[in-house]
Amino acid sequence: MRFEGLSKRFGEQPVLRDISLDIEPGEIFVLMGPSGSGKSVLLKHVVGLEAPSAGRVLVAGRDAADPATRRAVHMALVFQAGALFNSLSVYDNLALYLREHRLGTEAQIREKVMRALQILSLESAARKSPAELSGGMRKRVAIARALVMEPQLLLYDEPTSELDPVMSATISEIIATLKTHYRVTSVVVSHDRDLALGIADRVGILMGGELITTTTPAELRRSTDPRITDFLNPRIDLSAPRFKKLEPNQPS
Numbered sequence: 001m002r003f004e005g006l007s008k009r010f011g012e013q014p015v016l017r018d019i020s021l022d023i024e025p026g027e028i029f030v031l032m033g034p035s036g037s038g039k040s041v042l043l044k045h046v047v048g049l050e051a052p053s054a055g056r057v058l059v060a061g062r063d064a065a066d067p068a069t070r071r072a073v074h075m076a077l078v079f080q081a082g083a084l085f086n087s088l089s090v091y092d093n094l095a096l097y098l099r100e101h102r103l104g105t106e107a108q109i110r111e112k113v114m115r116a117l118q119i120l121s122l123e124s125a126a127r128k129s130p131a132e133l134s135g136g137m138r139k140r141v142a143i144a145r146a147l148v149m150e151p152q153l154l155l156y157d158e159p160t161s162e163l164d165p166v167m168s169a170t171i172s173e174i175i176a177t178l179k180t181h182y183r184v185t186s187v188v189v190s191h192d193r194d195l196a197l198g199i200a201d202r203v204g205i206l207m208g209g210e211l212i213t214t215t216t217p218a219e220l221r222r223s224t225d226p227r228i229t230d231f232l233n234p235r236i237d238l239s240a241p242r243f244k245k246l247e248p249n250q251p252s
């Protein structure tokens with residue numbers, strides 16, 4: 001995956017500024033950065049949901065903005081909220097894509113779906129509606145659904161948000177295992193420091209639409225750049241609270 005001078009603006013608002021980056025096959029690349037820094041917008045360019053204002057994004061050498069790229073390269077996006085259909089069972093949510101694209105007989109589809117459910121320890125949830133599951137289980141269902149598409153490229157938007165620390169660690173392990181077993185290339189947008197430092201091959205930090213660093217977890221831990229240290233290890237300081245800065249119009 002290659003980003004070549006990617007810039008994006010919405011009207012007058014610049015959101016991504018001249019991003020250049022290569023992500024290698026089989027790599028886990030974690031993209032971190034403050035809220036609103038442009039992480040989701042960057043991810044959307046990879047799957048062609050947004051088109052660049054300048055520059056381009058290439059996936060396996062093809063322009064990501066071209067719909068033919070999505071037919072040639074199997075990509076799956078695991079959305080923040082899971083984007084599952086509550087009117088369908090977990091099993092049918094997973095089978096939907098395969099049935100719609102006629103990717104096998106019902107018996108072959110069953111085998112693929114059950115294998116994905118097994119990998120994510122979800123066999124007992126097969127007949128349930130996603131609405132009946134916990135947040136962590138729904139995330140795992142969303143990953144299982146992405147897995148049945150047999151993607152070469154897996155994109156995750158906040159896969160561990162709203163999960164307890166143990167479930168977050170489980171999801172991180174799953175992402176790392178998928179890399180080892182299937183050589184999937186993974187791009188993970190996350191605020192989860194443990195995930196980034198624990199499973200990433202490289203971490204990119206986006207601030208104000210600029211990729212301020214692309215580095216290994218080990219180097220990131222050693223960073224002395226105050227923007228990075230303050231972002232990764234924010235201190236709670238009640239003598240100089242940050243929220244005052246957010247409310248400049250308050251009467252003193």
Ligand SMILES: Nc1ncnc2c1ncn2[C@@H]1O[C@H](COP(=O)(O)OP(=O)(O)OP(=O)(O)O)[C@@H](O)[C@H]1O
Nearest residue numbers: 010013015033034035036037038039040041042189
């Ligand atoms: N379709 C759109 N039209 C106009 N502005 C948009 C659109 N999509 C995103 N933006 C703006 O782009 C900026 C970056 O948004 P983005 O969702 O990429 O942030 P993020 O880094 O993923 O944030 P978070 O961590 O909170 O999810 C925000 O200011 C957002 O309001």
